[in-house]
Amino acid sequence: MSLDSEATFIFFGANEVVRNDDSHYPFRQESNFYYLTEFDEPGAALVLSRGESTLFLLDHDPEMETWTGERYGIERAKMVFNVDQTESIKKFYMKLDELLRGAKRVYFRLDGNVSQNMRVMEAIQRGSRHVGKGSHGALPVQDPSALVARMRMVKDDSELALMRKACSITARAHLHLLKTVRAGMTEFEACAEFQHFLYKNGCTDMGYNPIFAGGNNATTLHYVRNNKVLKAGELLLVDAAGEVDWYTADITQTFPVSKRFSPDQRKVYEKVLGVNRAITSMIKPGITYRELHHRSCELITDALLSLGVLTGSLNENIEQKTYRKYYMHGLGHFLGLDVHDAGIYDHRGSDVPLEAGMVMTNEPGLYFRDLKGPFGGIGVRIEDDILITANGSEVLTKELVRDADQIETLRVE
Ligand code: GLY
Ligand code: MN
Ligand code: MN
Numbered sequence: 001m002s003l004d005s006e007a008t009f010i011f012f013g014a015n016e017v018v019r020n021d022d023s024h025y026p027f028r029q030e031s032n033f034y035y036l037t038e039f040d041e042p043g044a045a046l047v048l049s050r051g052e053s054t055l056f057l058l059d060h061d062p063e064m065e066t067w068t069g070e071r072y073g074i075e076r077a078k079m080v081f082n083v084d085q086t087e088s089i090k091k092f093y094m095k096l097d098e099l100l101r102g103a104k105r106v107y108f109r110l111d112g113n114v115s116q117n118m119r120v121m122e123a124i125q126r127g128s129r130h131v132g133k134g135s136h137g138a139l140p141v142q143d144p145s146a147l148v149a150r151m152r153m154v155k156d157d158s159e160l161a162l163m164r165k166a167c168s169i170t171a172r173a174h175l176h177l178l179k180t181v182r183a184g185m186t187e188f189e190a191c192a193e194f195q196h197f198l199y200k201n202g203c204t205d206m207g208y209n210p211i212f213a214g215g216n217n218a219t220t221l222h223y224v225r226n227n228k229v230l231k232a233g234e235l236l237l238v239d240a241a242g243e244v245d246w247y248t249a250d251i252t253q254t255f256p257v258s259k260r261f262s263p264d265q266r267k268v269y270e271k272v273l274g275v276n277r278a279i280t281s282m283i284k285p286g287i288t289y290r291e292l293h294h295r296s297c298e299l300i301t302d303a304l305l306s307l308g309v310l311t312g313s314l315n316e317n318i319e320q321k322t323y324r325k326y327y328m329h330g331l332g333h334f335l336g337l338d339v340h341d342a343g344i345y346d347h348r349g350s351d352v353p354l355e356a357g358m359v360m361t362n363e364p365g366l367y368f369r370d371l372k373g374p375f376g377g378i379g380v381r382i383e384d385d386i387l388i389t390a391n392g393s394e395v396l397t398k399e400l401v402r403d404a405d406q407i408e409t410l411r412v413e
Helices: 031-037 060-066 072-078 089-100 116-128 145-151 159-181 185-200 217-218 265-281 288-308 314-319 404-410
Strands: 005-013 045-049 052-059 083-090 105-108 213-215 235-239 242-244 252-256 359-361 365-367 380-383 384-388 391-397
Touching: 005 089, 005 116, 031 045, 031 145, 045 089, 045 391, 052 072, 052 089, 072 365, 083 089, 083 404, 089 116, 089 365, 105 116, 159 242, 159 252, 159 384, 159 404, 213 217, 217 235, 235 380, 252 265, 252 380, 252 404, 265 288, 265 314, 265 359, 265 365, 265 380, 265 384, 265 404, 288 314, 288 365, 314 384
Parallel strands: 005 105, 052 083
Antiparallel strands: 005 045, 045 052, 213 235, 235 252, 359 384, 365 380, 384 391
């Protein structure tokens, strides 16, 4: 871990979510905590101090372990995880004073847990008394999120291996939908086909809440009800993905519920695909997210003019942002442990250029929610996951079929 060695860093992991005293929801570790420790039990903390790491965790408790499963315990955790020391979480506040001694700065994020925040801040105040002469007598406290985000932005080989696997299985699950979805199924049934494929082929969880949006539902960007019947003649927009060992893919495909696109659906689909492909060809080290997003807005505006949805000049429309009615989200985002992954898009007013090892999505779309005329009710998004490489980019989701003719060939009657 290459973090500031004159500082003490304090991180808390996530707690279990238990409802009505007895219903345990699947545990999800806090992502920065997982990134730094790979430790996936609730109720833990990590302190980095004087270049050494201490993981605080729950002790063995045979009675609790009967209910919620075996814990690593202090000794085994030290052997399994890449930390210098392990300690019982019960000793956390006692040890914290010692771990703060000699620090010039403290990194700690004040999150939602008020009593935790107060106890840590009290320890930091006690630590301030030990700050030497010549200082201002108080330890400066900063949020570590930006530092960790910088680390998380560039993926190492082991992270990329998991992302490649998540992207490949998810892409094949989307292909499976092309071969299995039929009119008359519910959006939930299509989702069940998709999930079955993911888990059968090695995914360990869903990356995010899936969107299975038939027809007009696709014009609701975060449609997650997934409970309507799919009708012949409509499009189905699927934004869904699996993850492998905490790293997720993020894919959207849009295809006809019948075997073929209608001519109007095909026109919109091919325009969005054109934008997706043009943006993919621009992705390389040095370019910024803002430049890519801006270019996607220009291309979408050009598409809207040629579809006859907008009139006037390209420049006028770009200036007035008329495209926003039909393309109201960003081009994409960083991807990794979280679907909208930690990352810095701009810093002190300057855009951060893309670097090799970063992974981002490319997801232009057009949504004609309130439009009268032939395109009314159509929603299309095409989303790929792209790794920035030394010389350009690699589409991690290349196993998908995007060409409209090829989609029709794979679709069932
Ligand atoms: N699936 C969430 C997104 O595309 O941003
Ligand atoms: Mn996305
Ligand atoms: Mn998505």
